[in-house]
Amino acid sequence: MFSPTPDTAGDAPGRIAIIGMAGRFPDAATTGELWHLLKSGREATHWFSDEELLASGVSATHLRDPRYVKAGMVLPDMEAFDAGFFGLSPREAAILDPQHRHFLECAWEALEDAGHRPEAFAGAIGVFAGCGMQAYFANNLLTNAELVEQVGLFLLRHTGNDKDFLATRASYLLDLQGPSISVQTACSTSLVAVHFAIQSLLSGECDMALAGGVTIEVPHRQGYRAAEGEILSPDGHCRAFDDEANGTLFGSGAGIVALRRLEDAVAAGDHIYAVICGSAVNNDGSTKAGYLAPSVEGQARAAAEALAVGGIDPGSVSYIEAHGTGTPVGDPIELAALSEAYSVPGLRQFCGIGSLKTNIGHLDTAAGVAGLIKVALAMHHEELPASLNCVRPNGRFDFSASPFTVVTTARPWPRTGTPRRAAVNSLGVGGTNAHVILEEAPAAPVPGPARDWQILALSARTAEALDGAKRKWREALADPSPDLTLANAAFTTQTGRRAFPHRCAVVARDPAGACEILAGHTHRRMGTGSAGAGTVGAVFMFPGGGAQYPGMGRDLYRDVPAFREALEACLALLPSG
Known part of the structure; x- marks a missing residue:
């Protein structure tokens, strides 16, 4: 058992603010839609008809197979991409892996959510991310002999299909000049990317960082064949922590968080979703049953190190977003590891635990950052959503003697005198574990008086896109x-x-x-x-004769300091008397 760490988080340097988020998830095209899905306690699973599956290329033989599960996680608008926004031709966009396409759009949206334009940001912005296997390359490009002949294998790979180019392509297209690093640790990829982004921020390599991952299943809109002893659920449901847990579903999705040092975010007046207090990454090594197996010791060490880095008392953590794949063996191992790190003498079941995979399946390389986004949203909305499909807690683990209780129903998570804290746990095939500790954002300052009237300024590259922005x-x-x-x-x-x-x-x-x-x-x-080309300077507009009236500038003089200062400067130039 690891001894509890003294709670020194308030004095600990190196805290990181989450100031922006973006994502694509099964049945949820944005982080806002993801929250609505979580709040309503829904599974994103889509049950396909035979006609849909046949249209997606599934054979009639598969449909007759009793082990074929006609369920899947569908990514909204998977094929859609605003190529023109990034200056790409239709041909370039068609070659680009959908994983790269959605990652690019999410990167831009995360920057917008953070409220920082790259060209106006005073500092370097880094990118740390990874993606899933290049199934699009194998299934849609290499099978097109004419395309391979015309473009060549080298350019097909480098134009936007290899994992190596995910982060650097985003840096190039968005002109981001901080470190640009592709990360690959299987299922823990995106949370490991968050850890590396944090280290880069703390070392001063960059001043803001985008971190996350993306996995998109290709072919899409298909079911799967479940086999005994494998990770896929035979009934299309993920039952994390339940006694009848029998696997998960693989989903498609992307997630990115924008990170900044907390002191910089506060000074800039950034909106802060949550604060990262500590993080840790390690590997199991060979102390486990096999290469594909998880390890109690490795996960426990990662969790304990993250707690120590943040100076966090484990008893102050009220929720853990677990890896939670819903497998009969994996769940008890993860629970045992977390219990080892979070056990506090005299305390039982003080910490809620849950898994996003019960809602949207296993997003593979994007799973960790998706869990991080879930926790940040829960802190922001002051509500813990339910972890689904847990009726009878897993009998292979003694919950009553542990720190944990499964959050089976949504419950309020309000601010109190004690900071709300949570953790996100992620592990990958091959043994790389990642653990992140979060705390609620500092209370936002009370805004000063605002002008009665406000100007909402929207813009887009095309008229159609502007209509879409107005609708959103x-x-x-x-x-x-x-x-x-x-x-x-x-x-x-x-x-x-x-x-x-x-x-x-x-x-x-x-x-x-x-x-x-x-x-x-x-x-x-x-x-x-x-708008025309070029920059327009000051414009003087004069109303027609007789349009003036006494006091017509009173509101502007009262509410707009720049107007008040300019008017007073002009009045000072007038001759007295």
């Missing part, structure tokens, strides 16, 4: 989160977004008003148009 903002404003204010949204759209040619500006007093304006094509408080 309308949806967000129709059901705003508690911390969404129109003033903050207006500030972010004006300073934290790149300005593209097709533009729309909305003047509103509250989210409901902005939502109403965005619902129509035209409105007297909405302006649309296209």
Whole structure:
């Protein structure tokens, strides 16, 4: 048993803020949709009809096989990609592995969610990430002899299909000049990438980092054949920690977090989802049953080291997002390892445990970062979602004598006088374990008084994309989160977004008003148009004669410091008397 670590997190240097997130998940195209899926306690599993499977290339022989499970995790718009946004031709986009496509879009969205444009960020931005096997390369490109002949094997691989080029392609296309490192440790890849990003930030190699991973199953929209003793569930459900646990489903997805040193994020006024207090990575070595098997000792060492790095008392951690594949042997091994690291004398079942895989399956290289995003969302929304399909806890592990209880029903997770803390555990075939400790974000400062009217500034590369942006903002404003204010949204759209040619500006007093304006094509408080080339300087606009009235600039003078200072400077130039 590892002895408890004194809780010194408040004094520990080197804390990292999660300031942006983006992702693609089964049945959830964004992190917001993922939260709704979790909050509603849904499984993303899609049950295919025979017609759907035949159309996806599954043979009739497979359909007649009683071991063939007609279930899968479908990634929304898997084939879709905004190639023009990244300056890629249709041919380049067709060659690009879907894993690279979705990773690129998520990288951009994570930067936007963080509110930092690469060209305006004062510092280097790094990328640490990994992806799954190149099934698209084997199934869709190498089978096209004409394409291989025309393009050549070297360019097909380097244009965007090899794992080696995932991180560096994102750095190139987004002009990110920090370290750009591809990470590969099987199922723990994306959480290991987060650990490496943290180390790069702490050493000063970069000032912000994108970290994550992506795996997309190709062929897509198909079921699978379950076999005795393997990891795949024979009934299409993942029952992590349950006595009848019998495997998981493989899903497709991508996840990226934007990270920054906490002191820098606070100083910049960044929105912070959660804070990473400590992380650790190790390998099992040969002290286990076999190469493919997990290890109690290795996982326990990683968890204990992460706790020690963060100066965290294990008894203060109230939730662990486990690897939780729902296998009869894997779950008890993981629980035993975590119990060894988190046991506190005199305390029992003080810590909830759960697994995202019960909702969206096993995302392989993206699984770890998906779990991290889940915990960050739970802290942000102050609610722990349920881990599904656990009716009777696994009898191979004594929960009553352990630190853990499975979170089988959603429950509030509010702020109290003690910081909320959680952990994410991830392990990969081959033995590389990763463990990350999180803490709730510091309380956001109370915003000062804002102007009554705000300008929401939207832009896009095309008119169609601008319509899509208006629709997304309308949806967000129709059901705003508690911390969404129109003033903050207006500030972010004006300073934290790149300005593209097709533009729309909305003047509103509250989210409901902005939502109403965005619902129509035209409105007297909405302006649309296209920006010309070049930079426009100051513009003086003079109303017609008789349009002035006393006090017409009073609100601007009161609410806008720049206007007030400029007006006072002008008035000071007027002759007195």
